[in-house]
Amino acid sequence: RQCVPVPEHVSFAEASMAEPLAVSLHAVRRAGPLLGEEVLIVGCGPIGALVLLVARQAGARRITVVDLAEKARETAxxxxxxxxxxxxxxxxxxxWSRNRGRFGVVIEASxxxxxxxxxxxxxxxxxRVVQLGNMPAGQSPVSANLVMSKELEYRGSFRFAEEYALAVEMIAGKRIDLKPLMTHRFPVRDADQAFQVALDRNQSMKVHLLDL
Structure with a gap:
């Protein structure tokens, strides 16, 4: 179900976060049980940051993130x-790779x-390694021998299924705090500036265009 009623108390900006939240919920579900696990999130843009919030709610014991952008690390x-x-x-x-690795669950979101x-x-x-990030077109090299020798479970996560309704429910019920990710808001007339800000990962996380 992709069309879900949104309660009146939920703002348009908050409602727009349902889609990326659903993507993150699906990735964490694909990862399997996280209770007590040490989790690594590779890439902490908006999706990776939402995965962090969901993984914590799912019971992850310790969460480490890795990212090139200082802003992303500070937000995490x-x-x-x-x-x-x-x-x-x-x-x-x-x-991290010594002694055959450290993390029980890794979510690749870069x-x-x-x-x-x-x-x-x-x-x-x-x-368990979950591939959430969309790789560049063409062949992406995978260290197949690492998957084989460490007996890793390499799982894909594509978009979402029934998680969309859950995402709306979580936002409406204030079960997840999205405000730290909603870093900028622009009126439609300033769309050019909004896209420039959105492209700068050291300045923004989630940028909203609203007809204010």
Whole structure:
């Protein structure tokens, strides 16, 4: 069901977050049980940040995020991440792959081949890796030997199914705080400026165009 009534007390800006929240809910469902798990989220843009919020509600014991953008890392810490690592910190990332990996669950939300490589190396033996990020067109190299030798479960997550209604319900019931992600709001007449801000990951998370 893709058409869900929205209560009157929910703003248009909040309602517009139902789609990305549904995507994140579906990814966490694809990851399986998170209670007590140590989770790594690779890429913490708007979707990765929502995955962080949902994973915490699902019972994740410790959540680490990795991202290149300082703004994304700061936002993640503000949302409750236990650790936010710069994607350029090669020593820190290399340490995760020692002793056959560290994280029981990894959600790849960057859509970058380097992010996928980090995800597979950081996952512990028999861990679960969820591919949420959309990779560039063409063939994306996958370290198949890592999947094989560590007996990883590599799962895809595409959009959402029944989670859309749940997303609307969570927003309407104030069960998730989306305000830290709604960083900018522009009137339609300033659309050009809005898109420029949206393209700058060190400045924005979610940018809304509203006929104010």
């Amino acid at each position: 810490l503000g949302l409750g991440a236990d650790e936010a690592v710069d994607g350029r910190d090669e020593d820190r990332i290399a340490a 859509g970058a081949p380097a992010g996928l490589d980090t995800a597979l190396r950081a996952a512990r033996a028999r861990g």
